[in-house]
Amino acid sequence: ETGVTQTPRHLVMGMTNKKSLKCEQHLGHNAMYWYKQSAKKPLELMFVYSLEERVENNSVPSRFSPECPNSSHLFLHLHTLQPEDSALYLCASSQLGQGHHEQYFGPGTRLTVT
Amino acid sequence: QKEVEQDPGPLSVPEGAIVSLNCTYSNSAFQYFMWYRQYSRKGPELLMYTYSSGNKEDGRFTAQVDKSSKYISLFIRDSQPSDSATYLCAMVRGSNYKLTFGKGTLLTVNP
Numbered sequence: 001e002t003g004v005t006q007t008p009r010h011l012v013m014g015m016t017n018k019k020s021l022k023c024e025q026h027l028g029h030n031a032m033y034w035y036k037q038s039a040k041k042p043l044e045l046m047f048v049y050s051l052e053e054r055v056e057n058n059s060v061p062s063r064f065s066p067e068c069p070n071s072s073h074l075f076l077h078l079h080t081l082q083p084e085d086s087a088l089y090l091c092a093s094s095q096l097g098q099g100h101h102e103q104y105f106g107p108g109t110r111l112t113v114t
Numbered sequence: 115q116k117e118v119e120q121d122p123g124p125l126s127v128p129e130g131a132i133v134s135l136n137c138t139y140s141n142s143a144f145q146y147f148m149w150y151r152q153y154s155r156k157g158p159e160l161l162m163y164t165y166s167s168g169n170k171e172d173g174r175f176t177a178q179v180d181k182s183s184k185y186i187s188l189f190i191r192d193s194q195p196s197d198s199a200t201y202l203c204a205m206v207r208g209s210n211y212k213l214t215f216g217k218g219t220l221l222t223v224n225p
Contacts, residue, residue, distance in 0.1 A: 004157075006157075031211060040122065040217065041217065042118070042214075042215040042216060042217050042218075043158075043202070043213075043215045045212060045213075048211060048212075050211070055211075056212070090157050090158070094211065096211055099165075101146045101148075101163075101206045101211070101213070102148055102160055102163045103160075103213060104160060105150075105157035105158045105159070106157050107156055107157045108155075108156070108157045110155070
């Protein structure tokens with residue numbers, strides 16, 4: 001595997017379900033991110049982990065719960081979601097420090113909440 | 115005023131045309147600028163990364179930054195149908211990790 005991978009690629013869940021999204025980066029980076037992408041809106045930053053410590057929680061509802069067990073893996077745990085949470089969820093990674101700012105994205109998980 | 119403005123298009127051009135994609139921004143603290151390409155049902159892919167005013171060229175792509183006007187551009191020469199995608203601009207302050215994105219411009223290159 002290379003780059004940033006995400007599973008599953010597609011997910012349909014009811015409002016009472018609990019599910020998890022998984023992200024893995026193979027780039028040796030020290031920071032990982034969760035973004036939400038909805039139609040006709042800019043990417044919305046949800047969470048940032050730097051060296052496995054959460055450094056950003058961008059006013060995201062508690063029904064989204066991130067977990068970063070190590071520098072290569074990131075999870076987004078979902079429970080009691082709403083239909084407006086349907087979107088493309090993107091994971092990204094970057095190497096913070098030494099003038100690096102570019103982020104590398106995974107293919108995303110297309111989430112539909114019914 | 116939004117921090118980053120990008121015309122969502124859609125933009126449709128014939129194959130071989132020169133394409134110009136643009137973003138304007140309001141925060142003069144932005145120092146680093148990126149262009150991403152996103153194909154349908156895929157994640158964004160980094161195309162260009164610049165940190166100074168002027169031009170940066172990579173094959174058929176040229177990124178241009180004008181910090182005095184707070185304006186960035188991406189030019190695509192000899193456009194191909196495979197260039198059909200949404201193009202996102204992104205920018206960041208020097209000491210920050212938080213990218214600010216435009217909404218993206220949907221480009222279609224017709225054979």
